[in-house]
Amino acid sequence: MIGRWLVNKVLDPLPVWLQVMLLLAIFSPVAWNYTFSAKDAAFVFHNHVDRPIHDVNLNGKWIGGAAAHDGNGPGARGGAICCGKLDSEEVELTWTVSVTQSQYDAGLRKKSKRLLVEIPERPNDELYLHVHIFTDDTVKFFWSESTKSDY
Incomplete structure (x- = not known):
């Protein structure tokens, strides 16, 4: 509940395109490592x-x-x-x-x-x-x- 409030306080003032860019910047390295790393x-x-x-x-x-x-x-x-x-x-x-x-x-x-x-x-x-x-x-x-x- 506190995490949701904090995320809303940080992300709400930002434009949608910037919110999407932040999420991509956070999750793309994880997806890249999962997809292309050695098993x-x-x-x-x-x-x-x-x-x-x-x-x-x-x-x-x-x-x-x-x-x-x-x-x-x-x-x-x-x-x-x-x-x-x-x-x-x-x-x-x-x-x-x-x-x-x-x-x-x-x-x-x-x-x-x-x-x-x-x-x-x-x-x-x-x-x-x-x-x-x-x-x-x-x-x-x-x-x-x-x-x-x-x-």
Whole structure:
């Protein structure tokens, strides 16, 4: 009620064309951002390495981590992390390969990795970007409508 009174006090003395211009100036940036900005994506990380991987980042956005892969099934999977924008086709992927206790006792130590990769073209209805890391430090991405993986 106070807001309506205040708006009427400010807008009533102005001509209609100026009222319309003020409203367009206020709402057009919001409409532009909603219409033309990159869509949000959810990220699902899959580990196909026999060592735990943590601190996985895609362009600085943390997308999770996963336990060591046991050799069975589609890889150890972290949860779905929501939401982030992907504004470019090439992104920087960083991750830290950790160790289990037995691997540590065998002399292995954690190490950080960095890779520039291209994101595949995104179909309009796909929300989940699956990030797969394999033993030879190869990375594969694919878009999906669900958190299930094809690999």
